[in-house]
Amino acid sequence: xxxxxxxxxxxxxxxxxxxxxxxxxxxxxxxxxxxxxxxxxxxxxxxxxxxxxxxxxxxxxxxxxxxxxxxxxxxxxxxxxxxxxxxxxxxxxxxxxxxxxxxxxxxxxxxxxxxxxxxxxxxxxxxxxxxxxxxxxxxxxxxxxxxxxxxxxxxxxxxxxxxxxxxxxxxxxxxxxxxxxxxxxxxxxxxxxxxxxxxxxxxxxxxxxxxxxxxxxxxxxxxxxxxxxxxxxxxxxxxxxxxxxxxxxxxxxxxxxxxxxxxxxxxxxxxxxxxxxxxxxxxxxxxxxxxxxxxxxxxxxxxxxxxxxxxxxxxxxxxxxxxxxxxxxxxxxxxxxxxxxxxxxxxxxxxxxxxxxxxxxxxxxxxxxxxxxxxxxxxxxxxxxxxxxxxxxxxxxxxxxxxxxxxxxxxxxxxxxxxxxxxxxxxxxxxxxxxxxxxxxxxxxxxxxxxxxxxxxxxxxxxxxx
Amino acid sequence: xxxxxxxxxxxxxxxxxxxxxxxxxxxxxxxxxxxxxxxxxxxxxxxxxxxxxxxxxxxxxxxxxxxxxxxxxxxxxxxxxxxxxxxxxxxxxxxxxxxxxxxxxxxxxxxxxxxxxxxxxxxxxxxxxxxxxxxxxxxxxxxxxxxxxxxxxxxxxxxxxxxxxxxxxxxxxxxxxxxxxxxxxxxxxxxxxx
Numbered sequence: 001x002x003x004x005x006x007x008x009x010x011x012x013x014x015x016x017x018x019x020x021x022x023x024x025x026x027x028x029x030x031x032x033x034x035x036x037x038x039x040x041x042x043x044x045x046x047x048x049x050x051x052x053x054x055x056x057x058x059x060x061x062x063x064x065x066x067x068x069x070x071x072x073x074x075x076x077x078x079x080x081x082x083x084x085x086x087x088x089x090x091x092x093x094x095x096x097x098x099x100x101x102x103x104x105x106x107x108x109x110x111x112x113x114x115x116x117x118x119x120x121x122x123x124x125x126x127x128x129x130x131x132x133x134x135x136x137x138x139x140x141x142x143x144x145x146x147x148x149x150x151x152x153x154x155x156x157x158x159x160x161x162x163x164x165x166x167x168x169x170x171x172x173x174x175x176x177x178x179x180x181x182x183x184x185x186x187x188x189x190x191x192x193x194x195x196x197x198x199x200x201x202x203x204x205x206x207x208x209x210x211x212x213x214x215x216x217x218x219x220x221x222x223x224x225x226x227x228x229x230x231x232x233x234x235x236x237x238x239x240x241x242x243x244x245x246x247x248x249x250x251x252x253x254x255x256x257x258x259x260x261x262x263x264x265x266x267x268x269x270x271x272x273x274x275x276x277x278x279x280x281x282x283x284x285x286x287x288x289x290x291x292x293x294x295x296x297x298x299x300x301x302x303x304x305x306x307x308x309x310x311x312x313x314x315x316x317x318x319x320x321x322x323x324x325x326x327x328x329x330x331x332x333x334x335x336x337x338x339x340x341x342x343x344x345x346x347x348x349x350x351x352x353x354x355x356x357x358x359x360x361x362x363x364x365x366x367x368x369x370x371x372x373x374x375x376x377x378x379x380x381x382x383x384x385x386x387x388x389x390x391x392x393x394x395x396x397x398x399x400x401x402x403x404x405x406x407x408x409x410x411x412x413x414x415x416x417x418x419x420x421x422x423x424x425x426x427x428x429x430x431x432x433x434x435x436x437x438x439x440x441x442x443x444x445x446x447x448x449x450x451x452x453x454x455x456x457x458x459x460x461x462x463x464x465x466x
Numbered sequence: 467x468x469x470x471x472x473x474x475x476x477x478x479x480x481x482x483x484x485x486x487x488x489x490x491x492x493x494x495x496x497x498x499x500x501x502x503x504x505x506x507x508x509x510x511x512x513x514x515x516x517x518x519x520x521x522x523x524x525x526x527x528x529x530x531x532x533x534x535x536x537x538x539x540x541x542x543x544x545x546x547x548x549x550x551x552x553x554x555x556x557x558x559x560x561x562x563x564x565x566x567x568x569x570x571x572x573x574x575x576x577x578x579x580x581x582x583x584x585x586x587x588x589x590x591x592x593x594x595x596x597x598x599x600x601x602x603x604x605x606x607x608x609x610x611x612x613x614x615x616x617x618x619x620x621x622x623x624x625x626x627x628x629x630x631x632x633x634x635x636x637x638x639x640x641x642x643x644x645x646x647x648x649x650x651x652x653x654x655x656x657x658x659x660x
Contacts (some may be wrong), residue, residue, distance in 0.1 A: 016651055016654040017650050022628050022629060022632070023628075023629050024627070024629055026647055026651070028651070028654055028655075037498050037499070037551075038550070038551065038552070040500075040501035041501065041502070041552075044501070044503075049641075051645075054651075065498075066498070066499045082499065084499040084500060085499045087499075087501060088500070088501055133552075134549075134550055135548065135549050135550040149574055150550060150574070151550055151552035151574060151578035152503070152552040153581040153640075153641075154577070154581070156641060157640060157644055160641060160645065161641075161644045161645060161648070161651060162651065163644055163647075163651055165629070165640055165643070165644065167627060169573075199544060199547055200543065200544035200547065200570060203544070203572060203573060204573060233544065233547060233572055233573070299486050299488070299547075317484070317485055317486075410495045411495060411496065412495040412498055429488075429490070429548060429549075431488045431490040431491065431548060432490070432491060432513065433490065433491075433494055433513045434490050437494070437496075437518070438513075438518075
């Protein structure tokens with residue numbers, strides 16, 4: 001029998017019609033996640049053609065991208081101030097009602113960022129195909145799923161047929177040898193991987209992260225890694241399901257219960273790649289050599305150790321990016337000024353991320369002039385953090401503790417930085433203006449973000465946490 | 467539903483010489499709070515094209531007189547990286563572009579473009595360098611032959627997924643095809659006990 005990768009097994013199990021030279025494969029979608037920003041035009045298109053949603057039960061909606069993170073608006077107690085965002089929210093509420101789709105709407109205790117709630121509710125399960133009109137759908141690959149972002153036209157295709165036309169991507173193994181040093185996290189690992197591959201190094205490929213450095217990661221850490229696969233241009237990122245995966249899912253509301261769960265685990269185990277299965281490409285990373293990382297440029301491949309320097313390069317595109325950032329080649333990163341700190345996003349807004357940030361902030365105050373937003377990934381994360389008292393650590397330090405949502409990662413709900421401001425952000429993109437026109441984003445992990453908030457400077461978090 | 471068939475695009479180019487043009491630049495996220503799929507022309511490259519007062523920035527290629535009527539955008543490597551927002555393809559179409567020429571495209575953008583009659587034309591670095599050095603040249607993009615030609619440049623073959631090319635040539639949309647396969651989808655669901 002041919003040895004197959006995790007990706008190949010999932011792909012084959014979802015081929016409604018295999019691809020030919022003339023036609024792409026018809027691929028079945030197990031779970032379609034939808035949110036307010038990339039779906040209204042898809043529903044309008046279906047309605048214009050009189051098409052119903054084929055499998056509403058395989059579709060789950062939430063409100064996250066354009067929703068306010070201030071309590072009164074986020075809970076629906078007062079109307080959303082931005083009228084166009086309010087109209088978008090109303091459109092998804094109406095579309096969900098019309099088509100019988102479950103929507104975790106404003107005021108729902110399970111609402112949150114689409115890539116946080118899928119796993120949290122146990123809806124994301126090994127062996128599945130998952131799509132969403134959002135490029136960070138790769139997050140769900142942490143569970144051994146094939147999960148990728150699609151455009152709005154394709155959202156319409158999935159609503160109408162539960163299927164997509166897809167050419168089979170290539171496979172890329174990223175093997176992480178050894179374990180991470182103490183004080184180095186999953187965000188540092190994935191920033192190092194994106195730095196190594198470059199922003200288009202994964203184009204046309206599905207990445208499988210493997211090796212002992214990946215096996216040792218928690219589910220939340222694996223989600224952080226898979227989340228940023230798209231930043232290397234990859235179609236998806238995935239990790240083979242194992243005991244860590246199954247332990248995470250046991251008891252979650254969307255997961256099978258009792259004996260069904262044990263049977264599901266047997267089925268899920270079979271998706272792990274066979275020994276000796278071949279990948280189209282392979283790279284290896286040495287985990288022990290990875291340091292706390294930060295980005296210094298205008299794409300997520302422009303990263304360096306916090307204790308390091310900006311590379312000495314003179315090409316025009318590089319210098320243009322540095323000019324936007326107000327940096328120069330060869331400058332040291334540690335000690336640079338920070339105005340704003342954002343802890344949140346589908347990359348780093350889960351309970352373990354908030355704990356990392358809180359560990360740095362405990363008994364400390366934000367540096368003078370620094371503003372910090374902490375935006376939990378879901379309402380459930382928020383409440384779990386509050387049960388542990390993390391919110392008190394954040395507010396005592398002077399940070400703002402908000403309702404869940406995408407918030408400053410994408411800056412379309414009013415949570416933005418001003419032109420020229422430096423933002424240390426636990427999100428995934430440092431593109432020009434991503435966090436507000438003219439804003440300058442420095443991507444880092446939650447501990448490094450908290451350290452920057454305390455010192456007002458780019459700081460290696462290991463200096464603050466023993 | 468059918469869309470307009472595309473066989474040959476013959477148009478002048480405008481050059482935006484930049485690699486890794488991400489979809490946040492093509493259309494910033496603050497313009498995405500809409501339920502429409504048109505009207506994005508004014509928002510295309512908003513932060514590069516316009517200053518904080520909304521006035522055109524002199525020197526930005528799309529603001530020059532040479533950009534008027536240019537229907538082919540020539541850019542750099544890895545065009546359309548980042549967010550999956552289809553609004554990026556819509557904005558380029560609304561502005562008047564019918565094709566983008568680059569040395570490579572991000573996967574999701576390429577898919578979105580092909581669904582909106584915006585042809586992604588990936589050419590080699592040498593050809594791209596020539597096109598970059600000859601802004602405003604009239605190019606001919608022949609979808610049947612899958613070639614780009616220009617006076618002074620040898621014909622450049624470009625890759626295009628065969629089904630996407632068939633769809634564009636015949637003005638057929640994907641959803642119609644997928645719906646025509648519903649018997650196969652029914653059978654698949656039955657085989658899984660649904």
